[in-house]
Amino acid sequence: MEKIRWGVLSTGKIAHKFAQALQATADSELYAVSSRSEEKAEAFAAQYGFEKHYGSTEEMLADKNVQVVYIGSPMSCHYEDAIKCLMAGKNVLCEKTVTLCTEQLDDILKLADEKKLFFMEAMWTKTLPHFLQAKKWFEEGRIGRIKMIKSDFVNMCEGDPDNRLFRSDLGGGALLDLGVYPLTFTQAFLGSSPESITAYAHMKNDIDYDDAIILKYHDAIASMTFGFDCKSENAASVVGEEGVIVFDSWFHCSEKVSLYDKNNRLIETKNFPHPRTGYEYEIIEVNRCLRSGLTESPLVPHSGTREVMVMIDRIKKIIGLSYPDENCNSQF
Numbered sequence: 001m002e003k004i005r006w007g008v009l010s011t012g013k014i015a016h017k018f019a020q021a022l023q024a025t026a027d028s029e030l031y032a033v034s035s036r037s038e039e040k041a042e043a044f045a046a047q048y049g050f051e052k053h054y055g056s057t058e059e060m061l062a063d064k065n066v067q068v069v070y071i072g073s074p075m076s077c078h079y080e081d082a083i084k085c086l087m088a089g090k091n092v093l094c095e096k097t098v099t100l101c102t103e104q105l106d107d108i109l110k111l112a113d114e115k116k117l118f119f120m121e122a123m124w125t126k127t128l129p130h131f132l133q134a135k136k137w138f139e140e141g142r143i144g145r146i147k148m149i150k151s152d153f154v155n156m157c158e159g160d161p162d163n164r165l166f167r168s169d170l171g172g173g174a175l176l177d178l179g180v181y182p183l184t185f186t187q188a189f190l191g192s193s194p195e196s197i198t199a200y201a202h203m204k205n206d207i208d209y210d211d212a213i214i215l216k217y218h219d220a221i222a223s224m225t226f227g228f229d230c231k232s233e234n235a236a237s238v239v240g241e242e243g244v245i246v247f248d249s250w251f252h253c254s255e256k257v258s259l260y261d262k263n264n265r266l267i268e269t270k271n272f273p274h275p276r277t278g279y280e281y282e283i284i285e286v287n288r289c290l291r292s293g294l295t296e297s298p299l300v301p302h303s304g305t306r307e308v309m310v311m312i313d314r315i316k317k318i319i320g321l322s323y324p325d326e327n328c329n330s331q332f
């Protein structure tokens with residue numbers, strides 16, 4: 001079986017983890033990497049064994065052998081990078097949060113559809129076995145009707161003000177960096193848009209640092225906090241009328257999930273050790289879709305990504321968050 005030839009766009013922190021995960025998936029070829037700096041691309045290629053390295057996105061996209069591009073650039077670059085990749089005929093796996101606003105996402109999905117190319121947000125949580133196990137328990141009726149979802153993602157991020165996390169021009173802020181996980185988690189269980197949203201945020205230098213959100217659905221409530229200013233366990237639970245599913249620390253990427261009955265008695269715990277970094281699962285899913293001729297992953301469907309993006313837009317409005325690059329006009 002021929003391997004899927006991957007191109008990695010950027011050499012930042014997450015690109016390193018992604019490259020390690022590519023090494024751990026048997027049917028992926030570490031084919032090419034691009035960076036704004038030729039030297040960085042060369043060093044990255046040597047470190048992980050990529051065959052080609054390029055000093056610009058355009059050069060990598062001109063390489064006919066690249067089948068699928070992983071976009072690991074800051075949020076403010078995703079729109080332009082994804083459009084460039086699709087225009088060049090490449091399939092795309094794009095980091096979260098996929099774009100700065102829904103209009104940008106719609107442009108991308110329309111173009112992917114026109115070009116009959118694969119596009120997926122790199123929302124790895126939805127491909128991880130602990131999450132799929134939880135969905136299975138829910139779909140089997142093990143917890144009954146969902147009444148509440150609670151989730152937190154608080155990660156101390158101090159230091160360099162030049163870090164993309166703190167820069168409005170790079171799409172920084174806790175909502176896009178962290179909040180996308182609890183929102184995706186909630187959307188995956190409760191589905192389409194909530195009836196109402198309450199949101200609070202501490203804003204500093206035009207970005208949100210610490211946020212608290214409540215989503216009111218017809219028959220359920222979801223609450224979440226996320227932020228850069230402190231540390232927490234980052235747990236989550238899905239509370240139903242008949243039982244509770246509990247995700248311990250780092251709920252969005254942990255290896256463990258537990259099922260309790262409605263009297264808080266443990267019924268079952270499942271452990272799924274990551275092969276390496278955990279990003280292998282999203283890679284396996286992309287490779288599977290490409291081999292099956294799919295342009296959309298059933299695990300991370302466009303509709304789910306879009307529903308979360310719509311919620312993000314609603315929350316941005318409430319907390320007064322906007323981005324300089326957020327010119328939600330089609331650029332192609």
Ligand SMILES: NC(=O)c1ccc[n+]([C@@H]2O[C@H](COP(=O)([O-])OP(=O)(O)OC[C@H]3O[C@@H](n4cnc5c(N)ncnc54)[C@H](OP(=O)(O)O)[C@@H]3O)[C@@H](O)[C@H]2O)c1
Pocket residue numbers: 010011012013014015034035036037040072073074075077095096097122124164170176177
């Ligand atoms: N799935 C996850 O668990 C996870 C974890 C962390 C981050 N992420 C996502 O991955 C993306 C990147 O995050 P990161 O933490 O890897 O960020 P990072 O360390 O700042 O790296 C971003 C890279 O993007 C490239 N880049 C292109 N245009 C840029 C610009 N104008 N300014 C700065 N860098 C630019 C740079 O690579 P070159 O210098 O090589 O061009 C840079 O190293 C974000 O979308 C983030 O949400 C996902």
